[in-house]
Amino acid sequence: MTPESFILLVVGGGIAGTIGAMLGLGGGVFLVPFLALVFDLPMHQAVAASILAVIATSSAGAAMNVERQVVNLRLGMVLEISTVIGAIFGGLTANMLSGQALSRIFASLLLVVSFLMIWRVRHFRQDHTAADEGVFPSSFMDESTGEIVSYSAKRVPIVSLVALIAGNISGLLGVGGGIFKVPAMNMISGIPMKAAAATSNFMIGVTAAASAFIYFAHGHLNPFIVSPAVLGVLGGSFLGVKISRRIRGSLLTWIFAGVLLVISIRMFTR
């Protein structure tokens, strides 16, 4: 491995982490295609690297969110039961599939994600379930308004089902799955966006860890690839969060929805 390829891995991971954090997708959606298409890494190794990057970014973000009391711990723990089951089966399934099959499933996921990115902008709920109307009541201070937001969750079994699917996709393809969980928590359960995003991010590390050892045991973790990529994604995710506070998101969403479509086609034809 030359110094150039090491730097390319850190920079590529950094860009994947930055864009992923700016769009609220996590770094995996961009890291897997980067490693597979640019580095020509076998698909299983690309997914394994992404899973480790997901654990790192989720844990770093969750450390901040949980101390700011935005995470709904009890709801997160309940939903983790579903996501962990889904992730274990996802990891086991991935290791029974060929790299080409995994690549095509990932390409299909990118199509769905690019659609969801645009769709969710118009459909997120601004209201939320009142604290006495549902289960797992919680509250947090909205830093943008300075107000205390009290809420609870409704229809948790349906969200658990979505979490099971999201966990399965995470274990299978190395992405966080927040793109599915956050809209479900917001639109089905009536959880405020900020709490939904923080709780989803809190869960993602555990979901990813549920399949990480499966990839490790199959020998898909190459430390010389994974370490620089994880460090890059970690640094990039901090940068992405800072940038996203300063720029308007809608144009960015349209641009990267287009980018994901192009990547999807490349992954299909790989």
Added chain:
Amino acid sequence: MDQAVIHHRIERWIGRVLRFGVWGSAGLMIAGLASAWISESTIRIPAENPSATEVLRGLFSGSVDPTSLMFAGLVLLMLTPFLRVLTAAAGFAAEKDRRFTLVSLVVFAMLVGELVYSLR
């Protein structure tokens, strides 16, 4: 002690565990990459990834070669969510919330089950 105070204390502990895991693993990965780079101008990647058993045997033998350092970082990162769930279980137990202590322990048991199944 007030339940809200205990709950906030749990949240702080979970935050600390997550930070320790992320920055500890990042430090080990950086140390591994740096030592690989210092020892050789071009890092030679093994043709085959070592098996999990070989990696764990190397780690437990106290080896500090670049590959072991990086793997130590990766294993610490993979174990961080396990520690986080265990901390949550301990916190819920301190809150005397049996239901959520049990929920946390179920999640922990599933993670450990997957770990043991994978490495068997």
